[in-house]
Amino acid sequence: MLIINFFIHRGKYAAVRRCRDRETGEPFAAKFLRKRRRSTDLKSEIVHEVAVLEACSKCPRIVRLYRVLESDSEMVLVLELAPGGELQMLLDRDEVPEEAEAARLMAQILDGIAYLHSINVAHLDIKVIQ
Numbered sequence: 001m002l003i004i005n006f007f008i009h010r011g012k013y014a015a016v017r018r019c020r021d022r023e024t025g026e027p028f029a030a031k032f033l034r035k036r037r038r039s040t041d042l043k044s045e046i047v048h049e050v051a052v053l054e055a056c057s058k059c060p061r062i063v064r065l066y067r068v069l070e071s072d073s074e075m076v077l078v079l080e081l082a083p084g085g086e087l088q089m090l091l092d093r094d095e096v097p098e099e100a101e102a103a104r105l106m107a108q109i110l111d112g113i114a115y116l117h118s119i120n121v122a123h124l125d126i127k128v129i130q
Contacts (some may be wrong), residue, residue, distance in 0.1 A: 013037070018081065028066060031077040046075050053077070055119050061112030 010016075019030045035043045053065035067078040097105065116123050 019078070027081045029063070029079045029081045031079060033075050033077065035074055043075070046077075050077065052116075052121055053079075055121070056115065059112060059115040061108055061115060 013033065015032045017030050017032065018027065020027045033042070033046050033049075035041065035046065050065065050068055053062075056062040057064060063082055064080040065077060066080070069076040069078065113123060
């Protein structure tokens, strides 16, 4: 059972909240996705996202999917929590990383993208959430 704490991010199609496992205390991110938007059924798109996340379970550069919960109106993806990863922390502080640090961070990002491409997935919405 999960305990939901607070919003991490709200986007156009989903809201992500920080949560923790009630028994272990382990932190997670819970991504809430509405199954319908403007009378359009989005469940197949959500199921596709779940399938991609499951296919990426071996890649350390992509967040892990732990569980999928479903209600009548939404699906919740329980994901590995990446709280203020290194790149996000730099951007939040408006710092410009040294060239070596920028190269290391870009290598990690490109490693994740290369993995996606290796399983024939193209990510069309890569961004940093602020």
